[in-house]
Amino acid sequence: MTQVSMTVNGKAVSGDAEGRTLLVQFLRETLNLTGTHVGCDTSQCGACVVHVNGKAVKSCAIFAAEVEGAEVTTIEGMANADGSLSKVQQAFQDHHGLQCGFCTPGMVMSATALLGENPNPSEAEIRAYLEGNICRCTGYHNIVKSIMAAAGQDTSKIAAE
Amino acid sequence: MPKDGGIGAATPRREDVRFLTGNGKYTDDINVRGQAYVHFLRSDIAHAKINGIDTSEAEKMDGVIRVFTGADFEAVGSIPCGWQVTDRHGEAMQEPRHPVLAHGKVRHVGDPICAIVAETYEAARDAAEAIDLDLEELPAVVDMKEAVKDGAPKVHDELTSNLCYDWGFVEDNRAAVDEAIKNAHHVTTLELVNNRLVANPMEPRVAVGDYDRSDEEHTLYTTSQNPHVIRLLMGAFVLGIPEHKLRVVAPDVGGGFGTKIFHYAEEAFVTFAAKELNRPVKWTASRSEAFMSDAHGRDHITKIELALDKDNNFTALRTETYANMGAYLSTFAPSVPTWLHGTLMAGNYKTPLIYVNVKAVFTNTVPVDAYRGAGRPEATFQLERVVDKAARELGVDPIALRRQNFITEFPYATPVAVEYDTGDYNATMDKLTEIADLSGFEARRKESEARGKLRGLGLNCYIEACGIAPSNLVGQLGARAGLYDAATVRVNATGSISVMVGAHSHGQGHETAFPQVVADMIGIDASQIDIVHGDTARTPFGMGTYGSRSLAVCGSAMVKATEKIINKAKKIAAHLLEASDEDIELADGQFTVAGTDKSVAWGDVTLAAYVPHNYPLEDIEPGLEETAFYDPANFTYPSGAYACEVEVDPDTGKVTIERFAAADDFGNIINPMIVSGQVHGGLAQGIGQALLENCAYDEDGQILSASYMDYAMPRADDVPFYSVDHSCQTPCTHNPLGVKGCGEAGAIGSPPSVVNAVLDALNAAGHDVPHLDMPLTPSKVWDAMNKGA
Numbered sequence: 048m049t050q051v052s053m054t055v056n057g058k059a060v061s062g063d064a065e066g067r068t069l070l071v072q073f074l075r076e077t078l079n080l081t082g083t084h085v086g087c088d089t090s091q092c093g094a095c096v097v098h099v100n101g102k103a104v105k106s107c108a109i110f111a112a113e114v115e116g117a118e119v120t121t122i123e124g125m126a127n128a129d130g131s132l133s134k135v136q137q138a139f140q141d142h143h144g145l146q147c148g149f150c151t152p153g154m155v156m157s158a159t160a161l162l163g164e165n166p167n168p169s170e171a172e173i174r175a176y177l178e179g180n181i182c183r184c185t186g187y188h189n190i191v192k193s194i195m196a197a198a199g200q201d202t203s204k205i206a207a208e
Numbered sequence: 209m210p211k212d213g214g215i216g217a218a219t220p221r222r223e224d225v226r227f228l229t230g231n232g233k234y235t236d237d238i239n240v241r242g243q244a245y246v247h248f249l250r251s252d253i254a255h256a257k258i259n260g261i262d263t264s265e266a267e268k269m270d271g272v273i274r275v276f277t278g279a280d281f282e283a284v285g286s287i288p289c290g291w292q293v294t295d296r297h298g299e300a301m302q303e304p305r306h307p308v309l310a311h312g313k314v315r316h317v318g319d320p321i322c323a324i325v326a327e328t329y330e331a332a333r334d335a336a337e338a339i340d341l342d343l344e345e346l347p348a349v350v351d352m353k354e355a356v357k358d359g360a361p362k363v364h365d366e367l368t369s370n371l372c373y374d375w376g377f378v379e380d381n382r383a384a385v386d387e388a389i390k391n392a393h394h395v396t397t398l399e400l401v402n403n404r405l406v407a408n409p410m411e412p413r414v415a416v417g418d419y420d421r422s423d424e425e426h427t428l429y430t431t432s433q434n435p436h437v438i439r440l441l442m443g444a445f446v447l448g449i450p451e452h453k454l455r456v457v458a459p460d461v462g463g464g465f466g467t468k469i470f471h472y473a474e475e476a477f478v479t480f481a482a483k484e485l486n487r488p489v490k491w492t493a494s495r496s497e498a499f500m501s502d503a504h505g506r507d508h509i510t511k512i513e514l515a516l517d518k519d520n521n522f523t524a525l526r527t528e529t530y531a532n533m534g535a536y537l538s539t540f541a542p543s544v545p546t547w548l549h550g551t552l553m554a555g556n557y558k559t560p561l562i563y564v565n566v567k568a569v570f571t572n573t574v575p576v577d578a579y580r581g582a583g584r585p586e587a588t589f590q591l592e593r594v595v596d597k598a599a600r601e602l603g604v605d606p607i608a609l610r611r612q613n614f615i616t617e618f619p620y621a622t623p624v625a626v627e628y629d630t631g632d633y634n635a636t637m638d639k640l641t642e643i644a645d646l647s648g649f650e651a652r653r654k655e656s657e658a659r660g661k662l663r664g665l666g667l668n669c670y671i672e673a674c675g676i677a678p679s680n681l682v683g684q685l686g687a688r689a690g691l692y693d694a695a696t697v698r699v700n701a702t703g704s705i706s707v708m709v710g711a712h713s714h715g716q717g718h719e720t721a722f723p724q725v726v727a728d729m730i731g732i733d734a735s736q737i738d739i740v741h742g743d744t745a746r747t748p749f750g751m752g753t754y755g756s757r758s759l760a761v762c763g764s765a766m767v768k769a770t771e772k773i774i775n776k777a778k779k780i781a782a783h784l785l786e787a788s789d790e791d792i793e794l795a796d797g798q799f800t801v802a803g804t805d806k807s808v809a810w811g812d813v814t815l816a817a818y819v820p821h822n823y824p825l826e827d828i829e830p831g832l833e834e835t836a837f838y839d840p841a842n843f844t845y846p847s848g849a850y851a852c853e854v855e856v857d858p859d860t861g862k863v864t865i866e867r868f869a870a871a872d873d874f875g876n877i878i879n880p881m882i883v884s885g886q887v888h889g890g891l892a893q894g895i896g897q898a899l900l901e902n903c904a905y906d907e908d909g910q911i912l913s914a915s916y917m918d919y920a921m922p923r924a925d926d927v928p929f930y931s932v933d934h935s936c937q938t939p940c941t942h943n944p945l946g947v948k949g950c951g952e953a954g955a956i957g958s959p960p961s962v963v964n965a966v967l968d969a970l971n972a973a974g975h976d977v978p979h980l981d982m983p984l985t986p987s988k989v990w991d992a993m994n995k996g997a
Binding site: 065067075080081082083084085086087088089091092094121122123125126132136139140141143145146147148149150151152155170171173174175177178180181182183184185186187188189190191192205 | 220221223224225226227228229230231232233234236237330408409410411412460461462463465494495496714715716717881882884885888889890891892893915916917921922923924925927929930954
């Protein structure tokens with residue numbers, strides 16, 4: 048066991064971690080931040096995406112000890128300071144971009160990272176960026192639509208529904 | 209209508225806020241003080257005799273509490289099957305024992321052999337590697353047709369063969385169907401595979417067992433679509449725990465798609481071990497474990513023959529299907545290829561003579577059970593493929609051939625024992641023609657050709673049976689449970705309402721849609737109404753969520769209970785207004801004496817019910833809480849027409865979905881936004897089945913696709929925006945909401961469209977390809993173009 052320290056959602060935290068402790072385990076089990084989910088064991092599904100120093104990272108594919116000293120943001124830290132939903136979160140609710148909610152934290156984290164890198168992505172760019180986030184409920188239609196809306200795009204012309 | 213949304217409003221979902229902020233509470237988020245962790249050591253061999261298990265080294269390791277084996281469960285019941293099918297000779301199906309932990313033999317890769325309980329998952333996993341297993345490998349059976357041959361290795365030594373049942377439906381029609389096919393003007397024959405799939409809800413299964421010695425009560429937290437069903441099956445049949453000493457909680461559940469209906473061995477294990485060890489015990493499946501232990505779906509091999517007369521009317525249909533059960537009978541497995549499949553073989557067509565034969569087969573593979581659509585996708589796929597093939601063989605327009613044979617008068621009793629109450633198949637086909645812009649297809653095909661791509665158009669119709677199900681009927685058909693549902697409407701003193709329901713929401717948005725109904729009936733804001741679900745201690749005995757049944761069955765119970773509430777509230781209002789009960793009207797949350805301006809508000813009536821100072825105590829009880837159980841009179845029959853346009857890259861064989869349109873008839877709609885979302889998700893699963901997904905085994909029974917590295921889940925860039933419409937509405941005639949159910953339609957209706965479209969693209973380009981089995985991978989399509997089908 049070693050002590051690891053980092054900043055999570057703006058707060059300094061520290062805790063014990065084995066060398067093999069993954070960041071997602073540290074977040075879920077040590078810090079009780081259970082919004083970050085584990086949906087696979089091969090780093091494919093993206094339910095565990097968090098931001099490390101502003102970059103989207105799969106927290107199942109990095110050891111807790113590797114992010115010593117880093118700034119980590121999880122889904123619990125995404126709402127606005129006044130507690131209202133962020134633009135991306137609000138767009139997901141407005142456009143029914145989630146169903147069971149399990150992949151949703153990872154989707155929101157990836158979508159937020161995408162819009163940080165590319166504020167006005169095309170449909171194709173959004174779909175390509177989500178390659179590492181699997182959703183089994185929505186068929187992606189309303190996720191893509193939510194991200195387009197969060198980017199300020201007009202989604203009224205998307206295929207009739 | 210209430211201002212924040214009654215029936216028909218596209219109300220945003222209230223449950224979204226907790227999911228979007230990381231505040232959802234899934235089973236893996238539950239930790240019980242003092243809990244231990246269990247890891248299952250599973251077989252990596254498909255079929256073997258267990259000669260010995262040495263756990264002595266493992267039990268000495270740090271953090272290990274105890275290692276359980278099959279011997280610890282000899283006195284415990286078998287994991288039960290909930291449906292007994294009777295074969296075509298009147299004999300009961302063969303039903304093997306399904307132990308909690310393998311005993312004597314292992315029968316599939318993933319069969320649990322040992323359960324290691326330790327202080328941490330890591331300690332349990334480390335200890336698993338120290339267990340010495342002496343497994344004597346036996347020949348495995350994987351191929352269904354091989355499995356039923358004389359001399360094939362038997363999955364269960366105590367059974368006479370690997371044939372679970374040989375079912376004929378309707379057996380009395382068999383000779384007439386044979387005769388009609390023999391004498392037909394034209395017969396189109398097709399042999400096809402409905403590929404094995406893995407449901408893959410994004411949340412893997414989790415179970416936490418807890419035992420309270422003070423009141424001798426067990427609690428199981430589990431990822432279930434139907435906690436009452438789990439309590440019934442596990443309590444009564446496996447562990448012998450009476451219902452009042454067993455609580456099952458299914459909190460937020462991250463998708464189900466059928467595979468979380470069933471009672472699994474891991475649930476029984478943690479419940480058993482928590483008492484045995486006097487410690488809570490937690491199990492969290494890895495995804496790889498899910499691939500080897502969640503019940504799989506589909507996996508049929510079918511030969512279908514469609515007979516037509518000289519005018520292209522369908523005259524008879526005959527099918528022979530082999531249906532894989534896997535190594536054990538999962539909860540509803542026997543019903544899927546029979547009553548959820550054979551009864552749908554009429555589809556949308558007035559074929560007068562139908563005979564369905566199904567041979568259910570045990571193999572050394574993971575058990576197979578209901579997956580989104582369950583039997584109905586298999587029926588739809590074979591029927592809509594054979595109709596398309598017939599159109600091609602006869603040189604007729606596939607839409608015209610379908611329309612010519614549509615059922616147009618309702619109610620319609622099919623030759624496969626069900627009665628469709630309502631439908632309008634021409635209306636959904638008309639709507640499809642419009643939203644899919646079928647008239648623009650040829651221009652789009654030319655445009656694709658100009659870019660060197662092959663374009664194809666495929667379509668299909670579907671019918672499904674939802675709202676499962678009338679209990680007396682399914683009882684005759686072999687169900688070992690009733691299939692009603694229940695709701696309790698508890699009105700609080702200040703007028704807010706808690707509705708406790710037997711249905712379970714794991715993505716379907718019940719917490720938003722169900723209050724819309726109650727709000728509409730009473731005329732108050734939906735925000736005053738909360739839905740409680742997923743806990744046997746807090747909800748009435750309902751059968752849960754599957755088969756697109758929640759609104760049609762549980763929603764109907766909720767309507768009935770709300771009607772009782774309104775009737776009682778009117779009596780209280782009549783007393784307060786000094787009027788007669790019959791003169792009281794309820795609108796917009798106000799009780800009014802008809803024809804007067806005398807009124808009393810909802811909240812005043814509810815307060816009077818709980819503070820009964822001025823109250824007709826001699827006539828009615830205080831309080832305002834009512835329960836209703838609803839048992840449906842019939843199935844519901846959603847239907848629709850779907851169209852898919854694909855492009856095929858002739859150089860690589862890669863198929864891309866360019867357009868997909870779905871015109872559905874779900875009867876009345878409560879929340880159109882949620883309905884569209886349900887269809888979208890179903891379409892992606894159907895497209896996944898058609899193009900990407902396949903659960904593959906090698907001939908030794910080794911599962912080849914046990915992770916997302918090998919099992920191709922649809923990603924965002926595999927699918928387009930869909931065009932969906934549900935404006936064609938023929939309301940169900942036998943439930944109070946007129947609703948039919950929408951959860952499975954997309955997955956049922958989409959695979960044949962995709963395959964028909966790819967075949968259209970290939971044939972239009974001069975490749976004579978009568979059929980390809982799913983998934984239509986690039987290599988399969990390329991081979992069809994370059995080597996022949």
